[in-house]
Amino acid sequence: MTFRDTYAGTISAEQTGDTVQVAGWVDRVRDQGGVVFVDLRDASGIVQVVIDPGELAGAGDLRREFCISVTGTVQRRPAGSENAELETGDSEIAVSRLEILSPAEALPFQLDERSGVDELVRLKYRYLDLRRPHMAASLRARSAAVGAMRSVLDERGFLDVETPTLIKSTPEGARDVLVPSRHQHGHFYALPQSPQLFKQLLMIGGVDRYYQIARCYRDEDFRADRQLEFTQLDLEGAFWGREDVFETIEAVMVGVVKAVRGEELATPIRRISYQESMARYGTDKPDLRFDMAIEELSDIFATTEFKAFSGALEAGSVIRGINVGQQEMSRSALDGLVDEAKEAGARGLVWAVVQADETLRSPVAKFLSGEEVSGIRRLLQAGPGDHLLIVADSARVVGEVLGKQRLKFGSPDDHEVLEFVWVTDFPVFEETADGGLVAAHHPFTAPVDVEELVNNPREAVAQAYDLVLNGLELGSGSVRIHDPETQRRVFQVLGIDDETAEQRFGWFLTALSYGTPPHAGFAVGLDRLVSVLQNEVNIREVIPFPKTQTGVDPLTGSPSPVDETQLAELGIDLRPEVRAERES
C-alpha cells in the first residue's frame, strides 16, 4: 500500500506517458460535468489532475481540502490549455484510480489569500492556516534560516550545547515566566529570558565556541514583534573581542540571507556609533533603507535674534533639523506637527517650506536672517518645495521628535532591500525622560573603563552592540566581564548591593574566580530576522503556533485552569476571589 511515488510540484510534460501516484489536498475542483479538473496540492506545489466522472466513482464527491491519493498517467495538456501561472502548467495527470484518504468539513475560512481573515479564526484553525502558501513559505524560510546558521557555525567548530530551561529567577530585566516546584512548595523555577549566564559558564567550562537555537521567555506585554516565547540564535566565544563577534555574526547573516532569499549580503556590515545614531536618526535602531538624517543646526543660530532658539542655546540645548522632502501638507497639518512635538515633551517645533524663490514660508520666517535661512537650506540640502522641521531642545527630546517624524515621512525606495547596521558603543546607562539613569544592558556587560563607570556613569560606554535590520533590533551582544572584582563593582554601580548580588549571583561570582577566559557573544532574534526576510510586519506570521496579545492560544485553549489536586501537590492555594473568578 503506497500513497504516492511523486510530488505534485515536480510533474512536467517530460514525464508524458509515465504512470505516477500523487497524494495531497484538493486545492480546488472545477466540475465541468463530463470532465472534472482538480488542482491537487502537496508540500511541493500544485498539479492539475483530470478525472472522467463516468469512469471513476467519487469524482463528484470531491470538495476543497479533501485529502486524496490519485494514480494516473502524465500527459501534455492540449494545445491552448496550458496554464503559464502554474509551475506544472504544461502537463496534467489523467486519473485512473482515485482514493479519498480523508474528507474535510466545509472550511471555517477560505484558504486562498485574496481576502483577509480575522487572525483569531486563523489561529483557532492554525493547521488549516499553515496550508496557505505564505505560511508554508514562512515555515520553509525559518527552517532554511536555522539550517544556514547551523551550517556556518558547525563549519567554524562551534559546539551546539543545550542549557536548562528551568532555571533560577533573577528579577532584573523582564518579568520572569515562573514554574512552581513540587518538591519545595513556594519555590519556583524561572524559564530563561536568555541562556546568558549558562553560556558564560560554558566559557569558564572550556567550551571554546558555543551556540544554541534557544527558546526564551519574557513575561511582558506583547507587540507585533514580541511574543511571550521567542527563539534566539545564542552564541559566545572564548578569547573573543568585539571583532570576533562581528565577523561571526556577519558570516551567519550572509549564510541566512543566501539560504532564505538567494541574495548575496555584502560585508562588512556598516557600523554607526550609538551617539551618532541617536543624533542623526533619533533612535538606537535606525532604518537606513533611506537617509533623511537629522542635521545639527546649532552653529547657524549662534547669534540669532529668534528668542526661542537663542534661549534654547543659552540653556545648553541643541537645535537640529530634518528635511522631510516634498510633501502635500495643509497649514493645519503642519501645525499639527507642532502639537505632536509638544505632546512628546518638546517646547515646540518650527516648520518651514522652501519657496520657489528660496525664501522660507514659516510662522517664524520673519525672525530669521538671510544668513540663517541660507544656512538652513545648505545644511538640510533643501530645494524648493522641501518641508523642513526644526526643534530646539535637549538632544534626547530633539531626537525623539525628529526621529519619529523621520519614520513618518521617510520611505525606502525599495521596501524589500535589507539594510543591516551595527550600532556600537552603547552607553552603560540610558537617560530617562525625568533625567534619571537606567541600565542599558544586562549587568554582565563589560564597560570600556571601570573607573570611568564609577566616576562618571553618565558618560560611561559599554562594550555592547546591537545588530539592526531595517529599523528593527535584531539582537544584541557584548564583551562580558570576566573577572569577579569588576563584576562586583559593576553590580554596585548598577545599584545592586553586595548582599543582593551575593544572594542572586554569588554562585556566578564564584565561577568567575576560577580562571575565566575573556569572552564575548551575541544573540539574534530568529522570529524577527525571518519576519523581515519574508517581508512580514508581524512575527506571528513566521511562528507556527503563536499566542494572542493576552497570551492565549485560541487553538488549544491555553492557559487553562488545572485540577485542585495538581495545585495541592504544588502547594498552591488560590486566593478566594481568584477561585471564584475561575469557577464562574
Add this chain to the structure above:
RNA sequence: GGGGGCGUGGUGAAGUCUGGAGUUCACGCCGGCCUGUCAAGCCGGAGGUCGCGGGUUCAAAUCCCGUCGUCCCCGCCA
C-alpha cells in the same frame, strides 16, 4: 496600567454618524446544468442572538452605560 481601531449568516465587507421590517455586495456552502476548466460559468437554494448585559425610545445593528474578545500603539521589554 493607559490610548486608539474593530466585533453584522461560514469568510470578508457595506449599513451605525442622521434610530424605522435582518437590508445589501463579494466569496464560501448545498442542489441542478455543463467534456478543456484553471479565481471556471450559468440557474436555484439554505444559512443571523448584528460579541454579551443593561438602559433610553412607540421603535435600537444604529444612541447611552457597562462588559468580553481581538488588533495596533504608549508604558513595560536590564
